[in-house]
Amino acid sequence: MSETLPLIFGAPLTYVQRAGILAEAGPHLARLGKRVLALIDPLVRDQVELALSNTCEREGIACSIAIFPGECTQAAVDALAANSQAFGPDAVLAAGGGKALDTGKLVAETLGVPAAMVPTIASTDAPTSRVAVLYTEAHAQDRVVRLRANPALVLVDTAIIARAPVRFLVAGMGDALATWPEARACAAGGGRTPIGGSPSQAALALAELCYRTVLEHGRAARRDVIAQRVTQALERVIEANILLSGLGFESGGLAAAHSLYAGLSALAAGAGFLHGEKVAFGVLVQSWLEGWPTEERDQLCRLYRDVGLPTSLSAIGLGEASRKDMEAVAVIACRPGSHMHNLPRPVSMEQLIEVLEKLRRAD
Numbered sequence: 001m002s003e004t005l006p007l008i009f010g011a012p013l014t015y016v017q018r019a020g021i022l023a024e025a026g027p028h029l030a031r032l033g034k035r036v037l038a039l040i041d042p043l044v045r046d047q048v049e050l051a052l053s054n055t056c057e058r059e060g061i062a063c064s065i066a067i068f069p070g071e072c073t074q075a076a077v078d079a080l081a082a083n084s085q086a087f088g089p090d091a092v093l094a095a096g097g098g099k100a101l102d103t104g105k106l107v108a109e110t111l112g113v114p115a116a117m118v119p120t121i122a123s124t125d126a127p128t129s130r131v132a133v134l135y136t137e138a139h140a141q142d143r144v145v146r147l148r149a150n151p152a153l154v155l156v157d158t159a160i161i162a163r164a165p166v167r168f169l170v171a172g173m174g175d176a177l178a179t180w181p182e183a184r185a186c187a188a189g190g191g192r193t194p195i196g197g198s199p200s201q202a203a204l205a206l207a208e209l210c211y212r213t214v215l216e217h218g219r220a221a222r223r224d225v226i227a228q229r230v231t232q233a234l235e236r237v238i239e240a241n242i243l244l245s246g247l248g249f250e251s252g253g254l255a256a257a258h259s260l261y262a263g264l265s266a267l268a269a270g271a272g273f274l275h276g277e278k279v280a281f282g283v284l285v286q287s288w289l290e291g292w293p294t295e296e297r298d299q300l301c302r303l304y305r306d307v308g309l310p311t312s313l314s315a316i317g318l319g320e321a322s323r324k325d326m327e328a329v330a331v332i333a334c335r336p337g338s339h340m341h342n343l344p345r346p347v348s349m350e351q352l353i354e355v356l357e358k359l360r361r362a363d
Contacts, residue, residue, distance in 0.1 A: 008197030009251045012117075012128045013152045015243055019159035019230045022118060023051040026059030028153055032114050033090020034061055039080065039104045041068045041096025044120045047160050048095045052118075064089065068100040072135050074142070077103060081110040091116055091152070097168075098124050098275075102132035105147060114152035120160050121168040122238045124175050124275055127154050128246030131194065141265070150250075158230050158238055166225045167274070167308075172241035173214045173221075174280025174309050177300070178257040179248035180211035181283055182339070185290065186253025191342030193253040200251055207248030213240040215303060222307045256289055256333075256347065257282030259340035263329035270317040273310075280309040281316055281359075288355045289347055312362040319361055326353045 016028055029036055036056060040048050049065060056063040064087045069076045080103070084092075089111065094104020095118035108115035109132075117127040130150045134142040161169070184207070185191075187199040213236050221237035224230070249258075260282035264270055270278065284304075287297045301311055310316045318325070330349035334340050340347055 005198040017156040026055035037089035116153040123168040125245035171276030175276035183207035183252030203251035210244035256286035263333035
């Protein structure tokens with residue numbers, strides 16, 4: 001008899017989103033304790049530190065500032081945890097991009113205290129999840145760490161995100177657009193979600209809402225970030241990129257798009273492209289592997305072209321990739337235990353390579 005997986009739904013304890021919310025974060029942080037270690041990416045220090053320090057002071061919270069060292073390595077996590085022992089934090093807050101947030105999660109895990117996330121870009125759904133990615137000193141991915149719990153608090157200041165380069169928001173859309181196709185494939189194929197269960201109806205509903213939100217509001221949100229203005233469209237896309245996508249992928253499951261991302265990331269020629277950009281291309285590959293209706297695929301491609309997501313290998317720097325390169329990608333993407341096997345039908349390496357060749361260059 002095959003294993004029957006339970007429904008498991010994971011989520012952060014509290015999610016708060018609004019322009020300027022960081023300056024009013026004190027009451028939310030106070031629920032985590034009276035001593036907060038704040039790990040801040042130096043690239044956003046001028047946007048974060050003063051507002052955070054002031055709101056903590058008003059709430060009677062002792063806040064110790066540490067600077068993210070630039071890479072999420074085991075050595076960095078160990079050093080930050082050791083250096084904070086004397087301060088004795090009740091919680092760890094991390095502010096910045098994905099690597100800074102993952103470092104904060106891992107420091108909190110090491111210290112046995114809750115984590116608070118302050119994403120300053122909306123490029124991935126990592127802020128809500130209970131996973132973190134460790135890297136080597138040479139900036140290569142080392143391993144994915146499964147944490148004991150999701151972050152206790154996620155604070156999303158949309159005014160800060162509106163000032164970030166538009167490419168990050170668009171990459172986040174690419175990651176978010178994978179959520180529904182992957183979750184529904186995982187559900188149809190009986191796959192296991194990243195938190196070890198089967199997709200729940202709640203997760204699937206959120207995943208579909210995520211997809212449709214980006215389709216409807218993605219173009220307007222891109223224009224709004226270029227103009228550095230916070231609008232309803234931008235608020236909705238930020239929520240989709242971070243919250244809906246985070247809940248949808250973790251409790252709904254992953255499939256071909258993220259499995260292909262792992263394979264594509266092994267090729268040095270595409271190293272300059274973001275996670276969400278490669279995942280977006282992976283969604284198109286999955287659409288061919290699953291045989292989506294032409295209308296559904298065309299709708300997605302129109303959005304890609306309008307917002308600047310890749311529709312071909314050449315658009316992620318891999319237009320000249322060799323057959324050997326494609327085989328190397330396929331070996332990783334189709335390896336035993338990969339998310340590729342969450343698809344309802346088996347996919348061979350040859351089938352994957354055939355689709356990659358079809359999408360080598362844009363139409």
